Amino acid sequence: MTAVSIESAFYRGAPDRLEVPPMTTPPRQPRRKAEQRAESLEQLLDAAEELFSQHGFYGVTIKDIADKVGVHKSLIHYYFTDKQEVFDKVMARRAPVTSGRRMEALDAYEAAAGGKPTVEGALRAFLDTDLDTYSNGGDGWRHFGALSAQINNTPAWGAEVMDRLFDPVVLRLIGLLRQALPDATEEDLFWGYHFVTGALTLSLARTGRIDHLSGGKCRSDDFEAIKERMASFMAHGFIGICHDRAAERRKQTRE
Amino acid sequence: MTAVSIESAFYRGAPDRLEVPPMTTPPRQPRRKAEQRAESLEQLLDAAEELFSQHGFYGVTIKDIADKVGVHKSLIHYYFTDKQEVFDKVMARRAPVTSGRRMEALDAYEAAAGGKPTVEGALRAFLDTDLDTYSNGGDGWRHFGALSAQINNTPAWGAEVMDRLFDPVVLRLIGLLRQALPDATEEDLFWGYHFVTGALTLSLARTGRIDHLSGGKCRSDDFEAIKERMASFMAHGFIGICHDRAAERRKQTRE
DNA sequence: ATTATCTATAGATCTATAGATAATGC
């Protein structure tokens, strides 16, 4: 898999300068050892990702991860210094992808909106892009989503690192919301975002709670149903409180 | 503390039949051993609650809990059969309290609304009651809130038990929302609740994320700020999507 | 010659239990 991405990265780069190959010669067949290493690493990270997402950092042992892949537990110490590094690499694998995609979507939306972004438009670029990533990305993204949801509510597990990584996209979204709602206070924008991210986080966790609560009418896995409602719901929330609270401020000023 | 609540439960019960005391004689001074047992139990549950809320079920050892209280770790096995029971009793201590208070608040609101409940009114009974519980309840409730937030996003830790306990209040809330929004589909009501509970959960976790994201303008601990916005924000969301989606259904029918 | 994987093992920690000790209860 990684061998494939190395190849495609090579072929994607600067196709108009083929006369300068960056390395000696591109290997015809993927080199076996590099391939083996990449595969083992990926399998271990996949297994760790799934187990961490189900039981949390402390609920998983190095042996659990190795057993799931079918290798000896000491192999983990060959590829990683300790369990914390496994966890960190699980995070480092996908977090920049979702951050990058949302940033691009917000850039594209801002360009398309021509100086007049709407609340729902900005939220759609942010939310629907992410919901697509997590719903079309297969098991790996599904587990990563559940793990992110846990981490989001358990700051002691190194949420600060995650936060710092996502800060730029979030501030980018809030910048667009500020344009769309010039009368909103900063506090209202940030609290609104807080509500949005709480709802998104719970969605990524796919707990199955809504399935049984609704008697089967809704399903945690139904990200299309979430996409149909979430951006619109939250946009009405933003606009509503800004309107209500601006009216209240005017009333207080008059008194 | 437990001695106190036994006493008050005694005095609260049927004050018009004082001639039939249920036990031999109410003890003038609290009995020392019962008091000691109750205190130890409470201290152990307090310590467990705080530690679990920070590190999760598997991140806490029996020794950690005992050390925090200053007793020997084997004492935990005297009061509880195993760690799982400690965890379960931590949950059993406060979960029924928040469930009961919200149920009472919804009953009171329905009676006061005289057949015409509003979305925001119902949400206020549900949300503001809970936010009050968690913000005025001291450290114990603060830790329990953070722990609940973790569990909410980690179904493998016995969230089903919690769910079943909270189902009645949630369905009660949704019943009121259904009255307030007779045109809403069941799916819209349940997904709307899903968004609400995600936002509430993140609030209870008090992660500090919004503090640093907003550069200090908002604080995770500021439950008054949340109360000022949350019910109103969510009510606008509910009304908004029901309106939008009903319009869309009419449009599709016409085509 | 280097790399990937496994075997063996040390040392720490964790849960759980049996039984001793010190306090309160009647």
Next chain:
DNA sequence: ATTATCTATAGATCTATAGATAATGC
């Protein structure tokens, strides 16, 4: 006599490391 707490310890498990073995690389 009963209850609350502690001591001692067994057995399991966990992390981490040293070193052997079996592959691939040049």
